[in-house]
Structure formats: structure tokens, C-alpha cells
Amino acid sequence: MASAAVLWFGETMSAVPLRNSKAAASAVRAVTVLGATGSIGDSTMDLLRSSPDRYQIEALTANTNVEALAKLAIEFDARFAAIADPNRLEDLKDALAGTATECGAGESAIIEAAARPADWVMAAVSGAAGLKPALAAVDRGATVALANKECLVCAGDFFMQRAAKAGACILPADSEHNALFQALGSGSREELVRVIITASGGPFRTWAVADIEQATLAQALKHPNWSMGQKITIDSASMMNKGLEVIEASYLFALAPDEIDVLVHPQSIIHGMVEFSDRSVVAQLGAPDMRTPIAHCLGWPDRIVGPAAKLDLAKIGQLTFEEPDLDRFPALRLAYDALRTGHGATTVYNAANEVAVAAFIAGRIRFGAIARLVESTMNAWIREGNRAPLTSADDAIAVDHNARNKAVTLLPQIALKAS
DSSP: OOOTTOBBBTTTOTSSOOOOOOHHHSSOOEEEEETTTTHHHHHHHHHHOOOOOTTTEEEEEEEEEEHHHHHHHHHOOOEEEEOOOOOGHHHHHHHTSSSSEEESSSSHHHHHHHSSOOOOOEEEEOOOHHHHHHHOOOOOOOOEEOOOHHHHHHOOOOOOOOHHHTTOOEOOOOOHHHHHHHHHHHSSSGGGEEEEEEEOOOTTTTTHHHHHHHHOOHHHHSSSOOOOHHHHHHHHHTTHHHHHHHHHHHHHHTGGGGGGGEOTTTTTOOOEEEEEESSSSEEEEEEEEHHHHHHHHHHHSOOOOOOOOOOOOOOOHHOOOOOTTTTTTTHHHHHHHHHHTTHHHHHHHHHHHHHOOOOOOOOTSOHHHHHHHHHHHHHHHTTTTTTOOOOOOHHHHHEEEEEEEHHHHHHHHHHHHHH
16 A cells, blocks of 8 residues: 555555665755745755855746745746746736746646746645645656645545545655654565654643643744744644644555554654564754755755754753654644544644634634634534545645635634633
8 A cells, every 4th residue: 555656665666766875966956945934944055055056047936925935936047837826927027038048837836837847846835725735746757855744634545545646755854754764764565563752742732631722823933943933833732733744644655543643742853753563763863944855855865965963862861752642742643543534634623723823813712612613624524425536637726725614614602602
């Protein structure tokens, strides 16, 4: 059942080229960054900036930040730049006047950027909007560094099938999945016992349930270890992000839910572990810096020099671990429920969470109501008999759209219960 689109369990699958260090090191790699102005995009551009002779920028995209996109396109001499907001095309053209960079705007332009002939694509467009662009890169057989969880959470089965069919190579750019990717090469599928995804526990790791319920936006955004965007930081505080990672790991590495464990590790030094049948546990360690997994993907199949801080375990002194508390953080339990339910339930889980987080940011619900809205939306979707296999991006987007509408409908009563 191993995915044919990733290097998995020490075997080079048909969709992944054999390792050839000299060939990889000597070639200039054409690169596209989808979501270049976000937090992942910023880290990626920082790495590209350090090796200007090794990479040629084919295309860059952004959501609404025309100024930042144009600045990057000029700095890196990008061949194409696209802004997702269709109303900002003229602004982008004005910002790039006098350059050779082609411009585009709207969803079709983002997909065009992904479809252009880059060897390596960073898929970092957040949300369900990142699915079609990522598929455009997959369908032409590109190497795709996947930083968009929604591609797998919303459409995992057919996304990986499409990648295998096209001969695309999927490299996990998320820190936890990249850690598993590195550790899985130490054994075979038959030798696997489980994978372990670590979680920092977020800012509310030691808080009581009543305090978590009343947590403010400012408190939710104070992550103890990682510097990330607003949405993912809030997801980390609720452990919804870890639930999304469990789902992603299942699809990415063809794992059953019972083969995936979560362990709270407050120091965020061990990012993922794999246990094999001889009871060996192989772990990947590193300072909490997203540039490390991105550098692994950018250099793969080789390793490049990364700018993250050197890991000093003696200075850290100790590494501690805890079982996740599913009563205080029900979002993680809901992820396993969605994964076992299947047939679009994970899409509903993600869509309802996006509605819930937006409502929390807007002050419409309390922090503790985020998971309740997700659970209510999932239960309503199941009761209405909507479960069916997802076979296309349009199927996944339709489920996503319907789940968002359902979550919006349920929002007032969830907010009322919490008041």
C-alpha cells in the first residue's frame, strides 16, 4: 500500500529518480514557489537567496500582497508572477513595469504558475485554494514540496493516486512529516510498527479546560517555540493542527490510523519518530526552524547547507514527553474520528475548522467552541448521509463548500451555548 509518489521505507519507487549526487549538484534547478509571501514562502525564498547560482525562479505567486510579490519577482528575476486577487492585476503590472516578468491574476493564473515548467514546486498556498494549483504541478510530473495540508486532508486518496500516475515526486515540507520521511528510510513496510508525530502542546499545554475555553486571541497566538502564520498558530493552540498532520501522514505514507501516534514534546527538538519491529526507534532532531525541512526538500536527493541554528543538546539539557490530553484538546480526537469515517469526513473536519477559526478571530465564538463547531458539523454531515468517495478536485471542493455552509449555519447555536 505504499504510495508510489514518495521515497518510502528505503525503496526508491518508480515516481522518484534514483539518487545521483553529482548530477543533482551540477544542474541548475528551476523553481516555482506557490505562496511566496507567506511564512513558508518566506523561509523558502530565504534559502533560495543563499544559493542564487543553483536555482532559477520560474514563477512566484501570492494571495493579495502585490508589493511583496513584485519585490520578490524583481529580486529573483522571476519569469512569471501571479496574484490570486483578480482585482489586483493592474497593480501587479504597474509594480513590474519595465521588467521581463509576465503577470497574471486570479485562480487560473495561480494554476498557470504551477503548470509552468519548473523542476521543483513549493506548494504553500494555504487552505483548499491550494488544491488545484498543487494538482497542476503534480499532473506534469514535477517534484512538489508539499506544505499545504489541505491537499491531503481534503483530497488525500486521489491526490496521491494522481501523483503516482503522473510520476510526480511528493516531498513533505512540514517539519513533522519531513522528519518521518527521513526516518522511514531506515526500514521496510513490513518492519514498520508505528510512526510518532510530536507536538509542542502549544501555549495551553498546561492550562485547565475552563481556562482554555476562555482563552483570548492574543494568548492563542503566543506559541512557545514556532514562528508561524496566524491560522496555523491558532490551530497549534487547539491541537487541530496536529489532527491535520495525523490525517496528512495517513495519506502521504499510506498508514492506518492505528499506525500513527502523537506525543507531546514541549521542546520541539524531536520532530518525528518511527518504530520498527525490532523495537528500534529512529528519530529526526533539529532546532525548531522551518528552513530545515524546506532545505531538505529543496536539496533532495542531496543535502544543502541550511541556515538554522546548530542543535546543542547539552545546552537544552533535557527532552520531555507527555501523552496528549484528548479531553482538554478534543480536536485531536476528532481528527482520528474523521480519518476512520473517511469518504470526505476529513474534508469536513478541515473546512469546519477554517470557519471556526475565522469566527474566533472575529470574536464571534470562544476558543473552546472551535472544536465544538467542528464536531457538530461533522456529526450533521454524517447524519445527512453525505459520505461518498471523492474522485476529483471538484468533489473535494464541493464537500468543502457544503461543509463551510453547514458550519456557518451551526455557528450561532454553538456561540450561544458558549455564552
